[in-house]
Amino acid sequence: MTLSPDWVSGFVDGEGCFYVGIYEHPEMTAGYQVLPEFRIVQHERDIQILYGMKRFFKCGVVRKNHDDRYEIRIRKMECLLSVVAFFEKHSLKTKKNVDFKKFARIVRWMHEGKHLQKEGLIEIIELAMQMNREDKIKAKEILQRLKQC
Numbered sequence: 001m002t003l004s005p006d007w008v009s010g011f012v013d014g015e016g017c018f019y020v021g022i023y024e025h026p027e028m029t030a031g032y033q034v035l036p037e038f039r040i041v042q043h044e045r046d047i048q049i050l051y052g053m054k055r056f057f058k059c060g061v062v063r064k065n066h067d068d069r070y071e072i073r074i075r076k077m078e079c080l081l082s083v084v085a086f087f088e089k090h091s092l093k094t095k096k097n098v099d100f101k102k103f104a105r106i107v108r109w110m111h112e113g114k115h116l117q118k119e120g121l122i123e124i125i126e127l128a129m130q131m132n133r134e135d136k137i138k139a140k141e142i143l144q145r146l147k148q149c
Contacts, residue, residue: 018103020128
């Protein structure tokens with residue numbers, strides 16, 4: 001299966017997710033780990049799409065998500081930079097593009113090492129909180145702790 005760039009962009013507009021997780025991690029320089037990831041979840045009957053995306057982006061892991069769902073997940077920095085470059089060239093058409101632009105900024109900041117300093121980590125968390133996040137309360141708590149130190 002060969003996927004065209006326009007098809008990939010359209011499919012991700014409907015099914016993709018740009019997410020930035022923030023986790024407590026005492027061994028990290030600033031005490032927290034920032035994990036940006038690009039994900040697509042599909043029913044097992046459409047797993048071939050996930051493998052097609054893995055071939056298309058030349059990176060990622062396809063694995064079971066839960067029950068009858070599978071996902072492709074891309075976390076590796078050089079792969080994320082490639083994904084960002086792709087979607088900057090083949091832009092998303094829905095509101096997801098707003099989150100993507102924030103995601104792209106965070107990935108670039110991390111590539112520059114900004115997440116390793118308290119001030120940079122605060123900026124990343126503030127921007128990530130503006131994205132479509134499930135755990136905004138946890139991110140707010142982390143942000144408050146960082147600003148108090």
